[in-house]
Amino acid sequence: MTRRRQFNPDSYYHVIMRGNNRQPIFGTPEDMNELKRAFFYTYKRYPFTILAWCFMTNHYHILIKPKEDSLSKIMAMINRRYSHSYSKRYNHVGRIYQKRYFAKEIASAYGLLVVSSYIHRNPIQTSTPLVKRLAQYPYSSFPYYWDEHVPAPPYLDRHFLSSIMPYPHDKTNAAYCQYCLKYKQEVEEDNDVSLCTTQFHNPHS
Template identity: 25%
Template structure:
């Protein structure tokens, strides 16, 4: 059976999932996490992509990326990131072979779902039992979003910017939002969409994407995530 065509939408955010080969650990030491984030910071400028959120887990990476107007930027960015980490691990461990699954997974995201996806990525360590709360996990974008240290990588997405007119109030509102437990249907939609290379968004997003691409696409989404601003 032929592989399903990956949909890339220039100018739209994409939720990316890239796992280690056979679910092996990609990050074993603090040095590995720091190396990957340094590469993200450098390469996002090289390829002109925006990074709206991220979460690094030992065996997989989640990124929320806007590739900008160049359709090929997303693939080039991910290919370079993966190659650099593979070389880093191979040199250190005197090993050969692949580190990653051959294909990363990608889900184009409807802009009105950006805030829900930010929260999904930053809550992953809590849902998986890796941290007690979002602020206790060092390898997600949450600490930078709250300006609690680290080198700046994060680009603030339009949904986040719309929370308030100034950054202090945005952070206060988002902190409350990130502490809330989303509906199970919202979490399942975002999870399943990226696992299946489908769309993340409302049912009407399918029509929008089909009009843009001229191709039939799938969207598992049912309804818009509820945003709480207080």
């Protein structure tokens, strides 16, 4: 019998979802946009807050806190919505995800800074960086921190991380972005860690 996960409703969680057999199930701009739509669709039904996300071609990371409904319910709807779209668009039969999502509670301010930075740095931590500058990566929340004039999705809270920046850093998004750019982070992941190096079309390159 599968053991039910215990979640703290007041905490943020680092969530990772991977493609089956390391396949690039988010390998095109159309795939990425469909994944974004899955998040919007789910948010309207089961509200949540995200501090950071990064969609790579064979996995994605989010730093998320549910507002009312369980994390399991939120993740089930996101992944089911995307899986249905993927199967329809590619005439695919069978599962597309490697296994159930990985989730780890992040219980401290320092942990939130480290994990969010780790998530944002994914595009430049691959063996071949996907972009030269993090602000150029279009499938991450980092550009919304970099340019506060860009309208953000309703579920992104881009004020909280800057508010917990430690001294001597300024409590601004500019300071947070510099923190991300300066420090390479290491965090706990699931047991099958594989950084994706598949290239995609970057409209900002």
